[in-house]
Amino acid sequence: RDYAATEVEELNGQMAEYEALRDTLAEEIDTLTTEIADLEAAQAEADEIRATEKAQNPVTVEEAEAGLEAVSQAIDILDKFYKTVAKETVLVQGPADDAPDAGFDNFEAYKGGQAESGGILGMMDVIKSDFERTISETEKAEAQAEQDYLKFSTETGISLAEKNTAKDQKTADRKSTRLNSSHP
Numbered sequence: 001r002d003y004a005a006t007e008v009e010e011l012n013g014q015m016a017e018y019e020a021l022r023d024t025l026a027e028e029i030d031t032l033t034t035e036i037a038d039l040e041a042a043q044a045e046a047d048e049i050r051a052t053e054k055a056q057n058p059v060t061v062e063e064a065e066a067g068l069e070a071v072s073q074a075i076d077i078l079d080k081f082y083k084t085v086a087k088e089t090v091l092v093q094g095p096a097d098d099a100p101d102a103g104f105d106n107f108e109a110y111k112g113g114q115a116e117s118g119g120i121l122g123m124m125d126v127i128k129s130d131f132e133r134t135i136s137e138t139e140k141a142e143a144q145a146e147q148d149y150l151k152f153s154t155e156t157g158i159s160l161a162e163k164n165t166a167k168d169q170k171t172a173d174r175k176s177t178r179l180n181s182s183h184p
Contacts, residue, residue, distance in 0.1 A: 025174040068131035
């Protein structure tokens with residue numbers, strides 16, 4: 001009888017250990033399940049953000065290139081205009097009294113706003129450099145975003161693989177613990 005009582009105590013002790021181990025494994029499995037779900041959600045969000053960026057950046061560059069081309073053409077046209085009208089002369093015909101007031105002296109050629117031309121062309125150059133900067137920075141941002149995304153995806157994939165492997169192992173251990181606790 002003493003021998004049987006001792007054996008029952010030992011078996012009850014083992015059963016308690018197995019139950020504690022089972023409970024610990026269940027908690028760890030729950031934690032891993034939550035972490036896996038969080039990682040998968042973060043990856044899905046990163047995928048969505050990256051897809052949006054990847055679609056928007058080429059459009060931004062394309063629009064900036066179109067703007068750059070238009071501003072460059074405008075600068076070229078204005079530059080040629082101001083250089084051409086600066087050399088203009090007027091052929092005088094008829095009496096000076098009959099000439100309408102044009103905002104400048106009679107028989108004086110309209111030479112454009114030569115004094116203002118530097119400011120106008122200067123503003124156009126600033127606009128042009130803004131388009132160039134937009135193109136450059138968007139291309140750099142796209143390259144960096146792609147690199148960051150790949151790094152994040154790689155790290156997330158590794159972490160997911162490790163956590164899934166750990167979860168599978170702990171699930172198998174828990175199953176084995178259940179069998180051991182029910183069949184001492």
